[in-house]
Amino acid sequence: xxxxxxxxxxxxxxxxxxxxxxxxxxxxxxxxxxxxxxxxxxxxxxxxxxxxxxxxxxxxxxxxxxxxxxxxxxxxxxxxxxxxxxxxxxxxxxxxxxxxxxxxxxxxxxxxxxxxxxxxxxxxxxxxxxxxxxxxxxxxxxxxxxxxxxxxxxxxxxxxxxxxxxxxxxxxxxxxxxxxxxxxxxxxxxxxxxxxxxxxxxxxxxxxxxxxxxxxxxxxxxxxxxxxxxxxxxxxxxxxxxxxxxxxxxxxxxxxxxxxxxxxxxxxxxxxxxxxxxxxxxxxxxxxxxxxxxxxxxxxxxxxxxxxxxxxxxxxxxxxxxxxxxxxxxxxxxxxxxxxxx
Amino acid sequence: xxxxxxxxxxxxxxxxxxxxxxxxxxxxxxxxxxxxxxxxxxxxxxxxxxxxxxxxxxxxxxxxxxxxxxxxxxxxxxxxxxxxxxxxxxxxxxxxxxxxxxxxxxxxxxxxxxxxxxxxxxxxxxxxxxxxxxxxxxxxxxxxxxxxxxxxxxxxxxxxxxxxxxxxxxxxxxxxxxxxxxxxxxxxxxxxxxxxxxxxxxxxxxxxxxxxxxxxxxxxxxxxxxxxxxxxxxxxxxxxxxxxxxxxxxxxxxxxxxxxxxxx
Numbered sequence: 001x002x003x004x005x006x007x008x009x010x011x012x013x014x015x016x017x018x019x020x021x022x023x024x025x026x027x028x029x030x031x032x033x034x035x036x037x038x039x040x041x042x043x044x045x046x047x048x049x050x051x052x053x054x055x056x057x058x059x060x061x062x063x064x065x066x067x068x069x070x071x072x073x074x075x076x077x078x079x080x081x082x083x084x085x086x087x088x089x090x091x092x093x094x095x096x097x098x099x100x101x102x103x104x105x106x107x108x109x110x111x112x113x114x115x116x117x118x119x120x121x122x123x124x125x126x127x128x129x130x131x132x133x134x135x136x137x138x139x140x141x142x143x144x145x146x147x148x149x150x151x152x153x154x155x156x157x158x159x160x161x162x163x164x165x166x167x168x169x170x171x172x173x174x175x176x177x178x179x180x181x182x183x184x185x186x187x188x189x190x191x192x193x194x195x196x197x198x199x200x201x202x203x204x205x206x207x208x209x210x211x212x213x214x215x216x217x218x219x220x221x222x223x224x225x226x227x228x229x230x231x232x233x234x235x236x237x238x239x240x241x242x243x244x245x246x247x248x249x250x251x252x253x254x255x256x257x258x259x260x261x262x263x264x265x266x267x268x269x270x271x272x273x274x275x276x277x278x279x280x281x282x283x284x285x286x287x288x289x290x291x292x293x294x295x296x297x298x299x300x301x302x303x304x305x306x307x308x309x310x311x312x313x314x315x316x317x318x319x320x321x322x323x324x325x326x327x328x329x330x331x332x333x334x335x336x337x338x339x340x341x342x
Numbered sequence: 343x344x345x346x347x348x349x350x351x352x353x354x355x356x357x358x359x360x361x362x363x364x365x366x367x368x369x370x371x372x373x374x375x376x377x378x379x380x381x382x383x384x385x386x387x388x389x390x391x392x393x394x395x396x397x398x399x400x401x402x403x404x405x406x407x408x409x410x411x412x413x414x415x416x417x418x419x420x421x422x423x424x425x426x427x428x429x430x431x432x433x434x435x436x437x438x439x440x441x442x443x444x445x446x447x448x449x450x451x452x453x454x455x456x457x458x459x460x461x462x463x464x465x466x467x468x469x470x471x472x473x474x475x476x477x478x479x480x481x482x483x484x485x486x487x488x489x490x491x492x493x494x495x496x497x498x499x500x501x502x503x504x505x506x507x508x509x510x511x512x513x514x515x516x517x518x519x520x521x522x523x524x525x526x527x528x529x530x531x532x533x534x535x536x537x538x539x540x541x542x543x544x545x546x547x548x549x550x551x552x553x554x555x556x557x558x559x560x561x562x563x564x565x566x567x568x569x570x571x572x573x574x575x576x577x578x579x580x581x582x583x584x585x586x587x588x589x590x591x592x593x594x595x596x597x598x599x600x601x602x603x604x605x606x
Contacts (some may be wrong), residue, residue, distance in 0.1 A: 011455065051520055220453065221453060225447075231430075231432045237394075237395070238423070239420050240417035240420030240421070280434065283434070284437065285435065286436070
């Protein structure tokens with residue numbers, strides 16, 4: 001009887017887990033816009049009797065908070081899903097956008113664009129995000145060209161070492177450029193490096209939707225293959241996974257997603273490393289659940305952190321990266337300890 | 343005379359410069375139970391990986407039913423050949439049931455769930471290997487012998503015609519060794535599954551395998567029945583030790599024991 005119930009259990013687990021993460025996400029999405037330094041009235045904001053141009057509440061809600069919250073959601077979701085996939089492909093807990101050099105590559109691109117005073121737009125993207133995206137892609141290409149994979153066996157420790165090395169290399173370049181730049185540039189560089197979701201509009205939010213949705217769709221398609229790769233690449237091959245192809249697809253998609261959001265939001269740390277671990281502790285390592293659940297939880301997590309960042313010592317804002325680590329760190333440690341004792 | 347299911351023709355392979363398998367050739371008929379023997383580093387594991395299509399040969403060909411392995415799609419190949427490594431290193435803690443279900447991967451397309459049929463086959467595989475009671479446990483928390491049986495359930499769920507096993511009994515105590523080898527014996531006799539095992543235990547090999555292949559430094563030294571392969575002179579020259587070879591009076595299986603001052 002027990003064995004026959006196992007399959008049903010699996011599917012029920014899947015949908016109930018996703019339902020909870022969805023509810024949590026929708027709740028944060030609904031509550032966060034109403035929280036902030038200025039108290040606003042939802043009724044007044046939605047009221048059709050007041051002209052939009054004169055409706056201050058509507059301005060704050062729709063023009064200041066909502067795009068920012070949507071950006072937080074997409075950024076959180078993207079960093080988390082990228083982390084989950086990097087960890088599965090490299091079979092390592094420490095794999096994340098930061099440890100693979102993606103974030104510092106983006107930082108290098110952005111800082112270069114700021115200091116050289118680039119100002120152009122291509123297809124509606126302005127120079128800094130574009131340069132950041134190219135930097136991220138450059139870093140990933142560098143890391144994986146440093147590593148020769150033979151017969152589908154990715155040498156994890158070498159990839160991570162290469163990632164950390166590329167990370168330091170670009171960090172040094174960033175520091176060098178920063179040192180040479182003048183005060184105004186220096187200020188902009190520091191603000192970018194801290195990461196932030198503050199300067200945004202709907203156009204920016206929509207511009208990163210395409211790469212993020214495309215990348216995540218590919219990752220969903222290869223989710224079961226990723227499960228097999230995470231339990232050994234040779235075993236995966238013998239179960240019919242085209243390991244080199246799936247590794248490439250996964251790494252390119254995850255890097256594309258990361259590059260797109262880091263280009264806009266800056267290098268927000270901790271989310272990509274820890275959210276996948278938190279979700280795995282809650283629902284297990286099956287990528288078919290882990291990918292959507294990490295996206296939902298990562299989105300909620302960054303919305304919450306950003307809400308805290310912009311309200312806790314309002315009107316001054318704290319960089320959201322500070323909050324992600326300050327909230328996420330203790331929470332993760334608590335969860336780890338609870339799991340060990342339970 | 344049936345057609346061979348697996349053919350290896352003049353296959354060589356090197357990880358770096360030094361060849362690990364040197365111009366090996368052999369044919370496997372359906373339903374055989376073959377043991378591959380040889381000292382550590384003789385190329386047993388590599389030969390097994392070449393047979394499973396996990397490594398591609400540097401020269402020569404490996405054929406499954408007269409078609410080269412690399413001409414198969416991975417999933418199609420996986421429906422015919424399964425391979426089990428010696429050690430099972432999971433990066434994340436899956437449940438035992440989830441791991442066994444992974445054996446169904448070659449039969450599933452993207453974005454689909456396992457069907458009732460996949461669950462039935464996986465449940466049956468767990469009954470065969472007596473791992474049903476473990477299905478809810480975390481894989482990383484069960485014992486070595488249990489892990490080996492769970493991975494075997496996974497391979498059985500894959501429903502292969504040929505099962506390749508890399509030292510399935512080496513790390514286990516004698517009770518677990520016998521459990522594993524009895525499961526394999528049943529699979530071979532009842533389901534006609536072709537089995538090829540790399541192994542170290544010469545006695546166990548002589549007792550269960552109907553054909554043995556002895557390799558040394560990448561060369562096939564001897565290929566034949568246990569009686570033909572497990573001869574004192576051959577074994578002494580391959581392993582470089584003085585040995586006593588005698589027969590179990592009850593079942594005629596071959597026992598091998600070192601001479602007291604054994605290193606030549």
